[in-house]
Amino acid sequence: MEVNLISDTVTRPTSAMLEHMFKAKVGDDVFKEDPTAIKLEKRVAQMFGKPAALFFPSGTMANQTAIKVHTQPGEQLIADKDAHVFNFEAGGVSFNSGVSCRLVDGLNGTFTAKQVKDLINPPEFFHTPITSLVCIENTANSAGGSCWDLNAIKQIRTVCDDHDLRLHLDGARIWNAMVAKNESPEQYGELFDSISVCLSKGLGCPVGSLLIGDEKFISKALRIRKVLGGAMRQIGYLAAAGLYALDHHIERLADDHQRATELAEVLNDKTFVRAIEPVQTNIVIFYLNQKVVVTEFLQVLADQGIKIIHLGQGKLRMVTHLDYTASIHSRTLEVLKALEL
Numbered sequence: 001m002e003v004n005l006i007s008d009t010v011t012r013p014t015s016a017m018l019e020h021m022f023k024a025k026v027g028d029d030v031f032k033e034d035p036t037a038i039k040l041e042k043r044v045a046q047m048f049g050k051p052a053a054l055f056f057p058s059g060t061m062a063n064q065t066a067i068k069v070h071t072q073p074g075e076q077l078i079a080d081k082d083a084h085v086f087n088f089e090a091g092g093v094s095f096n097s098g099v100s101c102r103l104v105d106g107l108n109g110t111f112t113a114k115q116v117k118d119l120i121n122p123p124e125f126f127h128t129p130i131t132s133l134v135c136i137e138n139t140a141n142s143a144g145g146s147c148w149d150l151n152a153i154k155q156i157r158t159v160c161d162d163h164d165l166r167l168h169l170d171g172a173r174i175w176n177a178m179v180a181k182n183e184s185p186e187q188y189g190e191l192f193d194s195i196s197v198c199l200s201k202g203l204g205c206p207v208g209s210l211l212i213g214d215e216k217f218i219s220k221a222l223r224i225r226k227v228l229g230g231a232m233r234q235i236g237y238l239a240a241a242g243l244y245a246l247d248h249h250i251e252r253l254a255d256d257h258q259r260a261t262e263l264a265e266v267l268n269d270k271t272f273v274r275a276i277e278p279v280q281t282n283i284v285i286f287y288l289n290q291k292v293v294v295t296e297f298l299q300v301l302a303d304q305g306i307k308i309i310h311l312g313q314g315k316l317r318m319v320t321h322l323d324y325t326a327s328i329h330s331r332t333l334e335v336l337k338a339l340e341l
């Protein structure tokens with residue numbers, strides 16, 4: 001049995017999804033002639049109650065495009081110290097936009113309006129960078145898939161309005177947050193200037209992200225996407241996977257969350273586990289006792305066919321997903337329960 005828990009990006013399209021992809025009507029999307037891509041963009045925009053959306057090959061490109069549209073070189077954005085846009089997009093904020101990051105020392109990847117306010121540079125003080133953007137990540141990946149409180153976001157929105165700042169949501173796993181907290185996409189649409197969402201994580205698509213915003217924002221994003229090499233041709237095949245996933249793979253995220261919780265419960269009883277981050281969605285982050293060698297632990301799991309990821313400094317991660325089925329899950333729980341180090 002192969003159990004791959006390194007990420008929710010390891011899924012392969014189901015046969016039903018593939019069938020849907022095969023049947024897609026496609027055209028050249030660079031000429032805006034791919035009906036399925038247009039359908040997906042319209043549908044996602046509508047879901048979030050926004051005027052427009054644009055398909056991207058990756059979440060990274062969607063985030064980077066949003067940052068480029070919202071800022072000018074020399075300006076500064078505010079994000080959590082563990083934010084994906086800061087840590088895992090290869091320095092793209094400075095490479096693509098010439099923008100610096102002011103980092104918030106947040107709690108589980110979330111922060112308060114007061115923390116944002118304290119980090120905004122005074123606009124009239126010409127020595128400091130102009131603060132122009134705040135980025136929020138939901139769920140917060142590095143913090144173990146933790147969810148934001150909508151009220152905290154509302155308060156940050158007010159601070160942004162008061163200081164003429166844009167507000168971007170890195171919503172790579174926003175579907176998980178909405179399922180876990182029973183929230184609707186419109187609730188997010190009304191709070192953010194732009195939102196990026198991924199189809200290739202919990203939703204189980206092979207490729208794809210979307211960036212959502214108003215018409216003016218999306219028309220600027222279209223140009224940046226072209227600059228970054230993200231304008232593609234018959235993407236209707238990928239968009240069809242997205243349309244299928246929106247219909248069939250959102251509600252089932254609750255199963256992933258339940259399984260992640262059960263994995264954490266088993267780990268919690270293990271003497272070799274030092275600590276586990278609270279599980280809110282589909283990510284389990286845990287730390288081993290000092291005396292356990294991480295590489296040896298990974299090998300013991302690998303010998304049982306279980307792959308998990310080491311994020312460095314003893315931080316280990318398991319992510320549940322569409323291909324991590326009920327039967328694979330029970331087997332994994334048995335292996336973990338029996339494990340002694």
Ligand SMILES: *Cc1c(COP(=O)(O)O)cnc(C)c1O
Pocket residue numbers: 057058059060061063084085137139140141170172173198200209
């Ligand atoms: C995965 C991820 C992204 C980027 O997605 P890619 O499609 O891998 O480029 C952005 N933000 C967060 C929080 C992510 O987890």
